[in-house]
Amino acid sequence: MSDKSELLGEIIARHHHREGPLLPILNDVQAELGCVDAESEALIAKGLNLSRADVHGTVSFYHDYKTKADPRPVVQVCRAEACKARGVERIIDKATAAAGERVKIETVYCLGLCSAGPAARTGDDLHIRLDEAGITKLVENA
């Protein structure tokens, strides 16, 4: 049995008893492996007695699940309406320039901080009222 298969087995066993175990399992697999790839989908489907289509449908529905690991740090920048009204389009070019190839800039649509935008997230940290200097510093420190 491969290390990956063992790890998936442990994660599935950790959540199998729960009502609705699929999302907690996917969250843990994403956290441990950096992605939920096709092999993981197959192992999860088998472990939960689901079809691969069921698992793949869930993985592809939520864009936070990645099918390939990307080791780069991620800065999520909100480009929804309230943040647009507060100037996110003026700072996104600065974020992209500061990121280069080292940091991945992801567009998201609302981080729940609409009254304090432009807003961004790095990991579990939320950042508000970003201006050009603020987003540049945030990306450089990612």
Ligand code: FES
């Ligand atoms: S619109 Fe940007 S946080 Fe809600």
